[in-house]
Amino acid sequence: MTLPCFSVNRARAVVVASAICTLLTVATANAAPAPISLTVDASEAPSTSIVHVRETIPATPGTLDLAYPRWVPGEHSPAGPVQNMAAPVFTSGNTTLAWTRDPLDVNEFHVTVPPGVSSVDATFDYLGSKDGTYGEARLATATILAINWNQFLLYPAHADIGTTLFTPAIVLPGADWFAGTALPGPVKTGNTIAFGTTSLERLVDSPLDAGSVNKQFMLLDKDGFTNEIDAFADRPSQLELDDKNLAKFKNIPPEMDAIYGARHWTHYHFLLTVSDVMPGNGVEHTSSSDDGAGGDALTDDKAIVGTAGLLSHEFNHSWDGKYRRPADLATTNFQVPEGTDLLWIYEGMTQFYGDLVPTRAGFGTPERFRDDMAVVYANLDHEPGRLVRSLSDDAASAPFLYSAPRTLSSRRRSAGDFYSEGELLWLDVDAQLMAMSKGTKSLDGFCKTFFGIANTPPEVNPYTYDQFVAALNRYAPYNWDAYFKFKVFSVTEHPPSPFEKLGWKLVYTDKQSDVEAMRSTRSHGFEANFSLGTSGTADGRLGDVIPGSPAAKAGLGLGDQIVAVDDREFSADELLTEMKADVKSGQPLRLIVKRAGIFRTVTVAYHDGPKYPHLVRIDGVPDTLAVILAPHRAGASAK
Numbered sequence: 001m002t003l004p005c006f007s008v009n010r011a012r013a014v015v016v017a018s019a020i021c022t023l024l025t026v027a028t029a030n031a032a033p034a035p036i037s038l039t040v041d042a043s044e045a046p047s048t049s050i051v052h053v054r055e056t057i058p059a060t061p062g063t064l065d066l067a068y069p070r071w072v073p074g075e076h077s078p079a080g081p082v083q084n085m086a087a088p089v090f091t092s093g094n095t096t097l098a099w100t101r102d103p104l105d106v107n108e109f110h111v112t113v114p115p116g117v118s119s120v121d122a123t124f125d126y127l128g129s130k131d132g133t134y135g136e137a138r139l140a141t142a143t144i145l146a147i148n149w150n151q152f153l154l155y156p157a158h159a160d161i162g163t164t165l166f167t168p169a170i171v172l173p174g175a176d177w178f179a180g181t182a183l184p185g186p187v188k189t190g191n192t193i194a195f196g197t198t199s200l201e202r203l204v205d206s207p208l209d210a211g212s213v214n215k216q217f218m219l220l221d222k223d224g225f226t227n228e229i230d231a232f233a234d235r236p237s238q239l240e241l242d243d244k245n246l247a248k249f250k251n252i253p254p255e256m257d258a259i260y261g262a263r264h265w266t267h268y269h270f271l272l273t274v275s276d277v278m279p280g281n282g283v284e285h286t287s288s289s290d291d292g293a294g295g296d297a298l299t300d301d302k303a304i305v306g307t308a309g310l311l312s313h314e315f316n317h318s319w320d321g322k323y324r325r326p327a328d329l330a331t332t333n334f335q336v337p338e339g340t341d342l343l344w345i346y347e348g349m350t351q352f353y354g355d356l357v358p359t360r361a362g363f364g365t366p367e368r369f370r371d372d373m374a375v376v377y378a379n380l381d382h383e384p385g386r387l388v389r390s391l392s393d394d395a396a397s398a399p400f401l402y403s404a405p406r407t408l409s410s411r412r413r414s415a416g417d418f419y420s421e422g423e424l425l426w427l428d429v430d431a432q433l434m435a436m437s438k439g440t441k442s443l444d445g446f447c448k449t450f451f452g453i454a455n456t457p458p459e460v461n462p463y464t465y466d467q468f469v470a471a472l473n474r475y476a477p478y479n480w481d482a483y484f485k486f487k488v489f490s491v492t493e494h495p496p497s498p499f500e501k502l503g504w505k506l507v508y509t510d511k512q513s514d515v516e517a518m519r520s521t522r523s524h525g526f527e528a529n530f531s532l533g534t535s536g537t538a539d540g541r542l543g544d545v546i547p548g549s550p551a552a553k554a555g556l557g558l559g560d561q562i563v564a565v566d567d568r569e570f571s572a573d574e575l576l577t578e579m580k581a582d583v584k585s586g587q588p589l590r591l592i593v594k595r596a597g598i599f600r601t602v603t604v605a606y607h608d609g610p611k612y613p614h615l616v617r618i619d620g621v622p623d624t625l626a627v628i629l630a631p632h633r634a635g636a637s638a639k
């Protein structure tokens with residue numbers, strides 16, 4: 001068992017020297033109470049969506065304060081689903097104990113412990129939800145179980161999660177179900193798996209997926225390190241990953257090695273559900289990730305590129321997010337609010353590498369990466385919300401943005417912005433590093449010094465903004481503080497634009513790239529953000545209307561449904577056809593629009609046709625982007 005080296009809270013957000021860290025661990029370990037015994041009985045979850053939880057918690061007479069986790073690492077918001085926790089009962093022997101819920105903190109319970117009692121038994125039911133918030137709807141199907149331990153436990157309120165110990169066990173739906181997890185010490189007896197004693201921090205950092213239809217794909221097994229995909233599906237045919245694509249997945253670990261040069265895991269598990277029934281997901285953990293994709297995720301060539309992106313993104317967090325973590329996200333307790341304002345580093349840089357690594361590993365072409373970046377830039381550059389709120393403010397708003405409506409997000413800004421604008425930012429930083437060093441320094445080089453450092457067991461090494469900037473200045477001296485103050489902390493007219501430094505420029509044409517066409521197909525809607533200034537569903541319901549755009553000037557708004565275009569029934573294709581026709585005819589676009597049962601005619605004065613973003617080469621400027629996108633793993637050759 002490896003306990004996390006240390007954690008910090010907001011008040012002690014300072015990097016502690018490793019010698020002091022060791023002392024802290026020893027001192028607190030001596031004072032640690034006996035482990036909490038936890039049994040998560042998910043045996044009937046596939047049929048009832050209910051999980052039964054039993055705990056035995058050491059206690060002393062008086063009041064025992066217990067908490068249901070609210071701030072779950074990796075979710076960046078107070079999303080612990082307390083509403084699904086039902087029927088709590090606290091007992092000691094045959095005696096039922098009185099309890100109250102804290103009126104000001106509904107996740108906290110006060111249990112009255114009588115004299116002579118040294119432990120409390122707690123039971124509750126977890127009620128699965130089909131329509132919950134992020135990740136919450138993932139629990140069980142007929143063949144898959146997805147366990148995030150934070151949903152199935154109470155722990156002593158105010159306790160340090162790094163030193164609070166649990167001895168967990170899971171009861172599976174069947175003895176023939178296979179379970180994948182990074183939790184240490186599993187012993188399976190029938191349909192029950194008992195694990196060794198571990199810290200609460202490590203427990204919640206080690207989700208478990210199980211299933212009756214499963215397959216393991218070993219990506220790495222060398223020098224004591226292993227990395228595998230534990231895949232769980234609705235049916236066996238969904239797990240028929242071919243050798244060609246398996247070989248590409250095997251390129252992901254060495255591509256990560258090429259960036260970081262060291263690892264903070266010994267045995268890494270991608271816990272991947274491949275299902276048309278279980279909702280998707282993507283949550284990072286130090287030695288595993290909770291990944292969910294569609295039923296074609298391992299068998300359809302186009303979907304596999306997305307799967308590689310999902311896995312690469314979550315894997316990258318093992319270094320950037322889990323090992324090196326902004327100090328305000330490295331809390332000692334799941335009830336303490338997280339400060340999310342540095343997610344433009346944590347998520348932004350991970351978004352960059354989550355797209356870059358699959359390209360280097362051979363899943364996507366450089367053209368696809370360029371098309372992706374063009375769309376990312378264009379979307380942000382058509383977002384009025386950027387003109388009043390900085391990237392830093394967007395990241396700080398994460399706790400409410402993840403659950404915000406997607407409609408009107410161009411004005412609100414969205415959680416997606418610190419991923420996508422962050423991605424452009426880190427491509428720009430990479431371009432800057434390469435330009436000022438004539439190619440001898442790069443973002444990869446910095447990552448080795450800051451996120452890689454040296455092999456370690458799973459542990460948290462927190463940082464502040466000032467420490468991050470100082471490290472970047474040590475690696476490559478530049479006025480990085482001023483750079484970030486301008487691009488991240490200020491409101492800027494345009495998103496970071498790395499393209500010209502890399503030998504490319506952005507243009508708009510009337511041809512959709514494959515990336516955009518695929519997005520439109522997957523979203524089952526239409527995208528005319530860069531032309532009319534609106535987008536919506538396949539049946540014409542508008543999700544966003546960009547202020548100042550032709551659509552907005554014509555009076556279109558959220559709640560409108562376009563039912564006809566130039567007297568023809570609305571469809572995404574019909575809208576495109578008429579927009580192109582109007583370029584030649586000079587006629588405005590005439591729409592019949594339905595709103596709350598009332599029809600009206602709207603005339604949009606727009607004659608420029610469809611517009612889609614692309615990157616094109618700048619003659620005479622070296623193609624540095626090609627250097628960034630080329631394979632970097634040992635032994636690979638650039639094409």
Ligand SMILES: [Zn+2]
Pocket residue numbers: 284313314317347350
């Ligand atoms: Zn992420």
